[in-house]
Amino acid sequence: MTPVVFRTAGKVPVSNAVVAIITVDGLGYLMQLRDNKPDIYYPACWSCFGGAVDVGETPEATLRRELKEEINFVAGEMRYFTTFTFDCDFAKQGNICRSYYVVSMSCHQVEGLILREGAGMDVLSPGRVLMESQIMPFDSFALWMFIHRNDIVKWGG
Numbered sequence: 001m002t003p004v005v006f007r008t009a010g011k012v013p014v015s016n017a018v019v020a021i022i023t024v025d026g027l028g029y030l031m032q033l034r035d036n037k038p039d040i041y042y043p044a045c046w047s048c049f050g051g052a053v054d055v056g057e058t059p060e061a062t063l064r065r066e067l068k069e070e071i072n073f074v075a076g077e078m079r080y081f082t083t084f085t086f087d088c089d090f091a092k093q094g095n096i097c098r099s100y101y102v103v104s105m106s107c108h109q110v111e112g113l114i115l116r117e118g119a120g121m122d123v124l125s126p127g128r129v130l131m132e133s134q135i136m137p138f139d140s141f142a143l144w145m146f147i148h149r150n151d152i153v154k155w156g157g
Contacts, residue, residue: 014093018062019050020103021081021146024110024123033120047136059099072114075103081146084138100142
């Protein structure tokens with residue numbers, strides 16, 4: 001396995017983000033292969049679709065905007081799943097949040113998507129998601145939690 005390389009060429013802003021765990025007909029998760037650009041976080045890695053929250057924008061509005069911009073998809077129902085909060089006080093940035101929503105899509109809808117951002121997209125099976133080393137770490141953990149959500153509920157109860 002090739003290790004994930006974090007590299008950037010210059011200042012990369014840290015901001016709140018909202019992303020989608022896109023389930024596709026029970027087959028897996030629609031993922032974006034990020035561009036191989038040195039000025040972005042985790043270039044050439046798989047990630048969930050989504051992006052930064054604009055000032056005054058709700059998380060749901062952010063996700064709808066990002067899905068339209070990135071894959072020309074108009075999202076219907078979105079179900080909140082979880083939020084990770086990162087303490088960035090070391091950089092005088094305060095707390096930064098990355099929120100995850102579940103969006104369902106059919107195979108037919110996937111076929112009609114137009115990729116407008118990133119190097120590619122694919123539906124990754126749950127097994128591949130759990131074994132793939134080239135997934136953004138926080139997205140990998142969110143997907144692990146989603147895949148194992150029923151077990152997590154049992155463990156907690």
